[in-house]
Amino acid sequence: MNANFQQQRATKAFTDFISTPIETLLQRHHNTAGSQTVLTFFRDVAANVPAYQAFLAEKGINPATIQTLEDFQQLPAIAKENYIQRYPLSDLCRNGQLAECDMIAASSGSTGKPTFWPRFFTDELQIAVRFEQIFHDSFFADTRRTLAVICFTLGTWVGGMFTTSCCRYLASKGYPITVITPGNNKEDILRVVQELGGNFEQVVLLGYPPFLKDVIDTGLSRGVQWSQYHIKLVMAGEVFSEEWRSLVADRLGSQNPCYDFASLYGTADAGVLGNETPLSICIRRFLAKNPDAARALFGESRLPTLVQYDPSSRFFEVQNNSLLFSGDNGVPLVRYDILDTGGVITYDAMLEFLAEWNFNPLEALSTHTSAALSVQHSALKTQHSALSTQHLSRGIHPLPFVYVFGRSNFTVSYFGANIYPENVSVGLEQPAVQGWVTGKFVLQVQEDADKNRFLSVVVELAPDVEESEEKRQVITESILVQLLRLNGEFANYVPPEYQTPQVTLTATGDREYFPIGVKHRYTRR
Template identity: 25%
Template sequence: MQCRRIGRSLSRSTADQLEQAGQRELLRAFARAAREVPAYRDLLARQGVSPAAVRTIDDFRRLVPVVDKQAVFGRHDLTSLLAGGRLGESSVFWTSSGHSGVYSFGVDNAAQQERAAIAAEFLLDRTFGVLGRRTLLVNCLPMGVKIPVRAMSLAETSVRTDAALAIIRSLGGQFEQIILMAESLVLKKLIEDGPAAGVDWHKLTVHAVTGAEFIAENYRSYLAHLMGIDFDHPERGVIGVNMGMSELALSVFSESVETIRIRRLAQGDIAVRQALFGRTDIVPELMQYFPMRTYVETIEEPQDEAQRLADGANPSGQLVVSVLDPHARLPLIRYRTGDQVTTMPYARLEALVRLFGREDLLPAWKLPLGIIWGRNPHVQTPEGPISPAHVKEALYADFDLAGRVTGVFVIQTPPGSRGGEPCRPTLLVQLKEGQTGSSRLADRLAERLAHYTAAHVNLHLAAYRDFPVGMELDYERKCRYVA
C-alpha cells in the first residue's frame, strides 16, 4: 500500500513541485551532514565554510565544496563518515567494485534496509507490476550486492549463471514473471546459455535489469532477440537499465518503459536523436531520477573539441550527487561520481515529444531526467575518437557476431604514446570458447564500427584462451575497456 500511495502522490505532483521539494530537502541534508558527520565537519572547517552561511540554494552552489571518492573514502576511516560518528547496531556494509583503485562503501541498518525495500519495490512495480503479479527475482549481481525485497520471491546466485539457470529451469513455471538482475556481461552469458541448459526464454515472461557501465542500445536489441521480447508489449518482457552506486543508493537513475521507447526512437531517427542529445552517433542512456531523494548537479569542465564532438553538441558535465534521505547513515553531499551527464527538465522532454507528435512516449511522472554518457574514456586517432561505447554498439549491431564474442574487449594504445595525442590503437576482442577468428569476421566488425566512428584501429579477434588481458573472465570485477 505504501508504494501505491507514493505513486499517487507523484502522479498529482508537478515538475516544479518535485524540484522545489528536493531543494528544501537539500538544505536540511547539508545542515545535518555538517552537524553530525565528523569528517564532513572537519572538511568544511578546513575549507573555511561556515554551515550557518548556507541558507539558500545559491549559497549551497557557491560555498559548498565538491568532493570525490578519493577525498572521502581515500582519506577517512568509515566511522568518521557516518552520521553520529559511530557504527551503531545491526549495521550492514557493502563495497564498490574497486575499479578506480579506491573502494567506497555503503552502510545501512535494519530500519534503512526496510526503507530500501520499499524503494526497490516501488521502482520494480512501476516497470514490472510486481505488486500485482507473482514474481521471482533472480539476483546475479556480484560482490554480495543485495536487493532488499519483501513482496516477491528471491533467488541469490551472484555471478553463477549455471546456478541461476538451474533455479529458473526448476521454478520458472511457478511464477507469472521472472526478473533477472545482472551486470551486462553476466546477463549476456546467462541469456545465451539458457537454451542449452533447458530454459526456453520464449515460453516465459522474463524481464531484465542491468547497468554498472554504459549499456549500448544495440545490446538491448540483441538480448531482446534472444529472449523473444517485443518492445510493443512490455508486459511480456522489458530489458531496463538502472544506475546506482554503492555509496549513494541502489538506484540513482532508472529507466521507465517510456524512456526506453524514446531512446530506441532516437537510435533509429537521426532528427529525434539530434533534438534530444545533440550531434552524436552514440545514443546515450536516458533515465529519470527522484529529486526528492537525490539532488543532482553537473559541474562543467573544459573539454577539447574532439571530446566535445564525441559527447555531442549538448554540453555534459561531471555528475555531482547529494543524498537527501534524512535517515541516511552515510549522507554524502556534492559527491562527484566521475560520470558524464547532461540533465534535462521534464518540461524540455515534454516539449520535444510533442514536437515529434509522440505524446504517447511522455513518462507519467514529471521527474527530471539524466542523459548518461558514462565514464567511457576516448582514445584519439588521426580520424577522430574511439570509445568503448562505439565498440559496444558495433559488436551488438550484428547479432551473429555478438553471439561469437564474450563482450570483453580492450582498446590498447601503442607503447610510448602520450595521453591526448592522436595514435593508432589496437582493438582486441575476445572470442568465446570454441570460436575461431577469421578475416571475414574481423571485416564485419570493422564495417559495423565504421557506422559509429571514423577512427581506424588495428583490429584483432583473439581466441578465448589467447586473450592477453586476463585469460579467464572474472565477472566479480568490472572490465577495463581501455588500456
C-alpha cells in the same frame, strides 16, 4: 548509540514504506521544493557528520551562511579523493558512529584497494522504492506471481546483497514476489529458471547486461524456451545500445521492451540514483532511431543511459558536464562528484523538446503498450479484468530525467566492473613483458557480430620489436593475471570465460591507436 533510537528509526521507516502506495511515494516531490529538501539535508549533515564538519571548517565555510539554493551551489564538491579517502570511515557517518549502520559494501578503487560504504536498513528502504517503481509500473508485479532471480555477484560487492534486500522488502509490502539468489553462477541460474519458473507468472532476472545476455544465449543453445517464462530484466552498470535491447528482447520473445526491461543508474557510493521507466525507454528508443535529435538533446552522437529520478530522494546538479548529487545514506553525500559525465532535463523540457521533433512519447507508449499487454494478458490466462486506462498510465510520472555517459576518469565498464588503465599498465610492466612494449595501450569494450562484449587491449610494441603469437599470448596472460590480482570487481563480476582480454599488437606509432605527437588516451568508448 541509542538502541531505542535505532529501533524507532527502523520501525517508522518500514511502517511508512509498507503502508504508502508507490503512486504516493512518487508524488512526494510535488509537496516540497527540491531546493528546500536539499538545504534541510545539508544542515543535517553539517550538524551531525564529523568529516563534513571538518571539511567545511578547512574551507572556511560557516554552515549558517548557506541559506539559499544559490548559496548551496557555491559549496565545494566532494569526491573520493578530497573527502572519502581523507577521513576515518566512522567520521563519514552520522555522529561519528559506524555502529549506527548495519551493513557494509565494498567497491574497488583504481589500485584495487576497496572503498567501504556502510548503510542502515532505512537506507535500503528508500532504494527499495526504485525497485518498487520498476516492479509495479513496468512488470505489474503487484498482480503477478513473480520469481526474482538475483544474478548480480554476491558477497561484499554492492549489487547482489542490496538488490536481494530490496526485493524482499517488496514481498513484505504485499507483492507476490519470491526471491532466489544464484548470484553470477550461470548453471545455477539456468537450473533455477527451468525448475522453478513454471510456478510463477513471470521471472525477473537481475544482473549486468552482458552477463544476462550470456545466460540467455547459453539457454537458447540448450533449448530453453525463454518465452514460456515471461522473462523481465533489471540491469545495472553498463550503457547499452537499443539495438542490444531489441536483440535480447527478440531472443526472449518480449512483446514490449519498454515494459520488459529496466536499467538502474546505481553506485556503491549511494545505492540507486535513478531508474529506467517505460517512458524513458520509449524516448530513448526514439532517439536511437533519430541520431540528429539525440545529438541536439545530449550534445554527443553516442547515446547515454537515460533514466528518471526522484528529486525528493536524490538531488542532481550539473557542473562542467559532470553530475553532482546529494543524497542520504550511511555515508551522507553533499554535492558528490561521482565522475560521471551527463546532464539533467526536466519532465516538461523533455516533452517540449520531443514535440519539436514531432514525437509524443505518451501517445507512443500507450499505443504500443495496449497491443503488447493484451497479448501478455491473454497468454497469462489470468482472471484480471480488461486492461484499463490506469494500467496504460503506469510508468508515466512527471519526474525529471538524468542522462549518463559514464565515468569521466578514463575507466571502462565491463560486466559492471570498473576497469582502470592502471590495472593494465602493471601487466605490461612485468619483467617478462616490459622489454617488448612501450607501455602505451588502448583499453576498450567492444562487441562482436552477435552483440557479445569482450575486453580489447591494443598494445604498442617497442621499436624494432616484431609481432609474434608467442609474445601476444605472454602479454595477454600477464595483463589477465594483474587484472585478477588488482581489481576485485573484475575478478568477481566478470565470468571466467569473458575475463581473458583480446590483445592486439601494433608497431610503434600505429596511426590509428598510437599516432606520434598526439597526447595518448588509454581508453576508448
